[in-house]
Amino acid sequence: MTSKQNTQQKILDAAERLFAETGFSATSLRQITSMAEVNLASVNYHFGSKKELIQAVLQRYLSLLMPRLDQEFTRLLASQQHNELSNVLSVFVIPLLELNKIQNRGTTLFLQLLGRGYTDVQGHLRWFFNHHYGRTLDKFVLLVQQSCPALPASEIFWRLHFSLGTIVFTMASNEALKDIAAADFNEIVEIDGVIKRLIPYLAAGIAAPITTTN
Template sequence: MNRAFQLSVSTRDRILDAAEGLFADQGFHLTTLRQITQAAEANLAAVNYYFGSKQELIRAIFRRRLDALNAARLERLDAIEEDDSRADLEAVLDAFVEPALEFTRGGDAEGQRFMQLLLRAFADRDTALHEAMRQEYAHVMRRFADAVSAALPGADRTRLRHQLDFIVGALTLTMAESALKDTRIIAAELVQFAAAGLRGSLDHRIPESARRTLEATS
């Protein structure tokens, strides 16, 4: 498995690939530079030579994938909005969800590993990495909040942000699960679930029914 690297791939890239897999499996702190360089068939000193430190290596891994993921999402969104400036809600959600899954359909599940890595990044709060990710994500989340707003006229903006967080949570945790066979189906289910959830909150503007049941059962 670790030998999926071509000989022609540069040492730098082999290190990125090997580190990504090991970090996803074991976490950042459990994974040592020795493991990484061994898996990448590079010398122990190579990480510091190419990246300066272990921390910078981690950031480089995230930059590489997040740039690609978010670019793919925005590209899809652009395409949808070009057809119709008020896009279908399901289409917008699909533009957000699908690119995350496209990773998962690569040859050796390299994308699923990255989703595990994303989950780790969520868990690792307060690091410089976390802040960098937030900034990278903020841009994308704003665009999608706008698009959903357009597809659901009358939706409350604050609430929408919460709901997008729900969707990110559902997506991230689900995709990080190991035994995912039919990611395509699950993605479609998630899109439907999210669309119905968003539409449902148009009917109940104030979360009253939940509060009613809350008091009734306590």
């Protein structure tokens, strides 16, 4: 019993680290099991397959994050007052940082995994996401629309995807960016620093005025 929990946990911990660092397909089960110090066959025993291991790794974070976000979105929607866009975006900060409770660098790891999931395997994550958390995402889109009544829905669609790209890419190359910032600007930036830098950037981009061609 305790040993089963232990093995599963060790596999999840090693897998998420390696997945985040090098991507899903580039990480082999042999790397994972040797880092976790468990037998190679235990992945297939406990999770069935590599694909299911990937889902389990993501689910550990999503099952904690998404209900929290849903709750916040619902609260804001119910408040019946105009919400500034940057406040809507700021809703993400605390739930994201709470992922550090799951593991040491949980927030960073999760966001990197998110990035990997969107670029590694074509479209799978997007489908999975919409299928499982579509309702929550709809609430978020609604909040953004209320914050930017001047923007047509299609423009918001594009800009939210632009924003997703910023987040996903930034987190995928997070370590490299932090190193460069440290070397070039003597800046020590942690994950919450990056998130706080992102908010004004994203808010300004999403709410940008529509230009009449050029």
